Amino acid sequence: MDRSRRRVSIIDVATAAGVSPTTVSHVLSGKRPVSQDTERRVRATIETLGYVPSHAAQSLRSGSMQTVGVLVPDITNNFFAQLIAGVEDAASEAGFTTIVGNSRFEAERELRHLNMMAQRGVDALVYVAGAPPSLRILREISERIPIALADEEIESLSVTTAVADHRKGGRLLGRHLSGLGHMSVLVISGPPALTSCRERLRGFRETFDGALHVVDADFLEGGGFAAVEDHPPDGDQPYTAICALNDLMAMGALAALRSLAYDVPEDVSVVGFDDIAASAVIDPPLTTVHQPAYEVGKTATKQLLQDIKQGRSQRTTRHVLDVTLRVRHSTARPRLK
Incomplete structure (x- = not known):
């Protein structure tokens, strides 16, 4: 194997800097103090070797996957595609990636996606209900991960919502x-x-x-x-x-x-x-x-991530976005009979 093409590991950095991999980890996370000389030596070695920390490893250390989940009922519908684009842009601006689930308006599939996102540790979930489970189940999931509702409100579920009027x-x-x-x-x-x-x-x-x-x-x-x-x-x-x-x-x-x-x-x-x-x-x-599908998705995501960043518990902020009538050629006065 050509070692020059192998990805540099944290062990390579530790060996070259003359410290332990744990010390390198402490320098990267900033959670444990190290001497200034040691920190300078480790950071110089990282730059020289071109070391890029593993996102997965960083996530394990921080307890955050820096990921927003978005669950919609019909990914083939352009309306939901625009909503997802709004979620993705807001998440990207905050340094998060996005994963998407598609429930197809099927109750069993929707519940499976909800549980999967909670179990895999997404940091936040933007949920567009299509065939929602019981209120009890939704409350249990909202206690495990922060949730914002987009497009569809769910009565008695006290979370951030962003909907059109x-x-x-x-x-x-x-x-x-x-x-x-x-x-x-x-x-x-x-x-x-x-x-x-x-x-x-x-x-x-x-x-x-x-x-x-x-x-x-x-x-x-x-x-x-x-x-x-x-x-x-x-x-x-x-x-x-x-x-x-x-x-x-x-x-x-x-x-x-x-x-x-x-x-x-x-x-x-x-x-x-x-x-x-x-x-x-x-x-x-x-x-x-x-x-405004795009704005609905972006508004829900921005509010949710802002609450997480500021350490606030689950909020009940409600955003209602305006709608307008687009008159085209499919309507006319009824024909006299």
Whole structure:
């Protein structure tokens, strides 16, 4: 083996400096005093040999992995990709790396990821609930690692949260469709256990004056497609507009309407929620609520790491970020019949 290409070890430094590996460790960590002469000799040797301390070894000594975990329900959804980018940037600015878990809205998978991150000693966890376990389990996990909730709040779990104003977004959509003259809407909701779904629907009801038919789906394109197939516009409960509570379901609804030979927005208007990248370029471009996914992830992470740095116990700071309506070409006044 070519020794010139071998990674320099702490033993190599200790041998060259004429000290023990423990002394080298003390110089690096600063946790134990060593003489000035010894410290200068060790640091000079480190520089000469080009020694780079092992991150794993440093983590074991400090009890910190300098790692933030982030768990999301659907890594393929551009909304969550943007949220993860916000988490990663905030973590990187604080000197932390990021590991990502994807629960796929599956309860068993979500719990497995939560336990794995707690057991492997991540320093903090940004949690986006998709199929959350019981409150008791979440409280136990939050006692083991600091947690911040992003995008989804969990009632009675007292931790830092960063969410968009879901209720305001629902009000914006209801007001928009009412203003166009729609009097009957199919609302495609997401998983009923999620606070965001309840808040979006609550806001929509506050500003929409007509009749609602609400069906639960799964926040995925297939769920939006199936909802329209099962409840066509001219079926038992006719409607002139669809409000899908996320963009993926709205896209599924658009595909189903197209397969059933309905034109959008001439026959049926469609709105979504999230403003993912594809919503602006599909045909027709989707009217939707823009929520700041990147900022939600970054805000949750910055607050959580700031609390850890300042030695504060689990906080209950709540950040609510503003949303806006993006009106595009998927909505119009209902056709007179």
